[in-house]
Every structure is written in structure tokens, then in C-alpha cells.
Amino acid sequence: MKSHFMFSKQKRSGIFLLVILIILAQYIYFFLDFSSNEITNVNEDELRLYKSEVDSLRKVALDLKALKIFPFNPNYITDYKGYSLGMSNEEIDRLHQFRATNKWVNSAKDFKNVTKVSDSLLAEISPYFKFPDWVTNPKPKKYNKFYSSSSKPKIVTQKIDLNVATALQLQKVYGIGEGFSKRIIDYRYKYQGFVSTDELSEIWGLTPEVIGRIKAQFVVKTPRKIKTYNLNTATRDQLVTIPHIDYEIANSIIEERILRDGFKNIEDLTKVERFPIRKLQIIRLYLYL
Template identity: 60%
Template sequence: MKSHFTFTKEQRNGIFLLILLIILFQCAYFFIDFSSKDIVVNQKALTKFTNEIDSLKQIEIESRKPKIFPFNPNYITDYKGATLGMSNEEIDRLLAFRKQGKWINSTQQFQQVTKVSDSLLKTISPYFKFPEWVTNPSPKSKTNYKYSNTPKTFSQKKDLNKATAKQLQRINGIGEVLSERIVKFRNKFVGGFIADVQLLDVYGLTPEVIERITNEFTVKTPRQIEKINLNTATVEQLVTIQHIDYEVAHNIVEQRILREGYKSLDELLKVKDFPVNKIEIIKLYLSLY
């Protein structure tokens, strides 16, 4: 072992010189800046690259924004109104107006009812889609419509399930588009309508026009259906009914358990998120026994 650690004078001088050089190089590495101070930047290329990055960022931001499709402002819900940027007060004014059976037929009327700001109206109004009979009303016919003050009896009225589009067009306010829409909606069901109240589901029919229709027509040959027992129905059975989705069906079942059964179909009005304005249509499919 001694031979490995015994050095001559020349060897010791060499080792000392090597250590000294290592220390000098280390100091030079830490304390001397070898980087070039003259960095040449192609400003034109850098600007072009920066603009491309900003453009891609903007495209990505736009793609992540929720898309708005054309809609009828008469059917704005709480959720829809919130996504559009409306305040709770503005939404409540609209819903209160609609509960009176009134309809909004123009952008100006929408602002008058809801009192939304000009900036918000400018943003959302391009997506408003009113019924064709509002935006493109047909010229008034010269025919004088005469209505008797005496309501017709059931036997005097025509069967709504057998009425043709031409017959429906004799009603004031029913043109070619609406008459075809009524017939098409009726024919979706094998056997037609169950009751007159289903006219409420036909898009574009106002309460006034529906009243005129039912003065001349009524369902005389209703579609035969098997009613669902509300007090024993499962969620899967309830969702087969128009206007009831899975969330509402679950709420109906939960409320039934809390109440230990429903005593009246009108008790559905107290179910969370229940479509109150469709209660009469939903009742057509339900029974308590």
C-alpha cells in the first residue's frame, strides 16, 4: 500500500499544478460570462410567430364558448336565461308575462317586458326566432268571418281527429303552415289526439287561436290509451309520458313516497321541476287507481 501513496518531488509538483489548474478553470467557469451579448433577433419573423400564436389562442377561446342556436324567446327557462346573461329579475318578468297567457312577438316587446340592457339585447336578439305567422304574416283575406255568439254543441262540432288542413284553414288565424303543422302533429300518434288540450303542444298556436279551433272542432274519436297508475308507476313507465323526463320522474316517485301516495293528480304541481304548464296534457295519461 505504501508504494501507492509515495510520490517523488516531480510527481508532487505535477499533482499540485493539476489541482491549481482545476481550481482556476472552476473559478473562470463561475465568474466569467462566456455568452455572446450580440444576440440578433429577426423581429419580422418573431412578430409573425407571435401573431399566429395569438390567432390560435383566439380561435380556441371562441371554440370553448357555449354555442347559441336560434330559439323562440317565449320559451326561455331559468337555465336558458342565465346562460344568455339575463338577471333573475329579467327572467322573472318574462315568466310572469307568459303566465298571463301573453306572447312576445318582437325584439322591442322582449326588451319592454324584461327590461334587458341595450347591449345584452344586441347580443342575443340575432338568435331570436319567432313563428312564421309573426315574422311573415299572410295578407288578410277579404273574407268576412262570422261567428255566432251561441257556442256549438258537441254534436254540431266537427271531429278534430278527422279534420283536413283545408278545413282548419277556415278558422281565423290558421293559415297553410299552421294547418299543416296541426295535421302533422296529430298524425304522429296512431289514432290522433286524445283530447283538445293537446293543441297546446302545437308550436305557434296562441290561446286565442286554440279557442277558435275548439269552437268549431273537438275530439270525437279519441285515441285509446292505457292509463298509468300514478301511485304504482315506475320511473321507466313515467318517462314514456310526454313532457316527463328522468329527473321529473324521480322527483314524482320521491314525492309519492313522502306523501304515502297521491290523492289527486293536481298534487303533481308540487313536485320539483314539474312542467306546470303541461299538467292537463300529462293528466291524460295518468290515473290514481
């Protein structure tokens, strides 16, 4: 420590002189005025131009910070989205309560009726509403011009034979288009005609409602010839020739027939193990008692 604080007379004089210079410099800095008294001439036009540029840049910055609204479906407005659009909590709650009933807003008018927003807010945000295409551009429903008259119940003699019906005649039934009419005719061609209108259930895509409408307008007047079998005497090899019956089901039918000492009616087949109950109407076409 002595080596750091032991100074010679010359060093002490130097330190004393340095302290005096520092005090003198501080005195000059605080008590003397170094500012210039010269007045610079300012160009007022350039100053106004500069201020206008600063103002325009400030406006651009504010616009960039402002909320940007992109097209949206008003049915899915969240609390935050509604608040940012300027909606009140009550208006947002009305929309959510309406949607909770599984109903939809399909127009700006519906939105106003549900939320009760002001006209000014609606005018501001409605241009950004985006609804699905099926709402904004609904396709007109195609109704067959013959449907209303041809859908009336008919007696058997008035019905058209399904085995000679044309595609256009089939398409007069509501629910039958070009695709279904082609499938019906292809099935008829493949099996050389229908045995019964119950065979319509074999055509893929036809619903029970559409089949019911077909049966109201068509009937099989010229059924194709098929071989039928007595349910109580048919052999296994004969049963497997019937659609939807394989060897396993045929064996089960024969076992059930033995246990019952013969079937009393065709519906008893539904008690057979693994029997295709849904195909009973087709299978019964090939059986008798």
C-alpha cells in the first residue's frame, strides 16, 4: 500500500497543479457562455414542406397500425373478433345464443336482426361478410315438370311395365336422374328383365323412398322366368342357386327345417342363423311352400 501512496515532492506538486486545472476548467464551463448570438435565417417554405412530410409519414404509420379487416363468416365471430369490430358484449352474446340453437346467419339483414347492431356499424363491417357459395349463389332446384302429375297414385293397369320402361320415363320419378335410370336399365339388361319391383333394392344407391315412388308408377307386367323351389324339399345344391344364399346359409336352412319339422311360412327363414334378413324380399321370389 505504501508504494501507492508515497509520493515525492515533485509528484505532489504535479497532483496539486492537476487539481487546480480541473477546478479552473469546471469554473469556465459553468460561468462562461459559449453560445453563439448569431441568428440563422430560416426558409419558411422549406420548413412547412418538411412539416407536411412529417405529418404524412405519421398518418401512414397510424394507418398501418390500424386494425385490418379481412373477409370473414359472421357466424363464427368470437368474443375478441366482435370486440375488435366494435360490437358490444350484448350484441356478441345475442349472436352466440342464436348460433347455439343450430341456426345460421345468411345475410347482413339476418345479422342485424339477430345482434341488433347499429346501422352505422353494420354498414362498416357488412362489406366484409363472406358466406358459403351455396348461400350466396344457391343452385335452383331442378323439379321434373312431369313430376306433379305423374306422382299421383295409379292402379296396376295405369302403371308402366318396368321391363320396357325407357330412361326418360324413369326420370319422371322424383329422385331418379340419368345415373339411376342407367343403373336400372343396366340391371334389367344383365338379368334379362325384372321378376318383381322388389329387385330395385339390389340397385346401389336407391333409397327406400325413391323405390316407393318407382313402385307407385311402375310394375313388372312381364317378369322374367326363374326357377322356384319348395322351401321344405329343396336340396342344398338347389338353395345355393338362389341369390344371397351360400353353402353355409343353405346348411343352416336345412338344419332349421329339420328342427322345425318343416317351415310353416317363408318368414320363418329369419330365425335361421346368419340368414340375410334384409334380402328376404329377393330370396322369397325363388321359394314357395
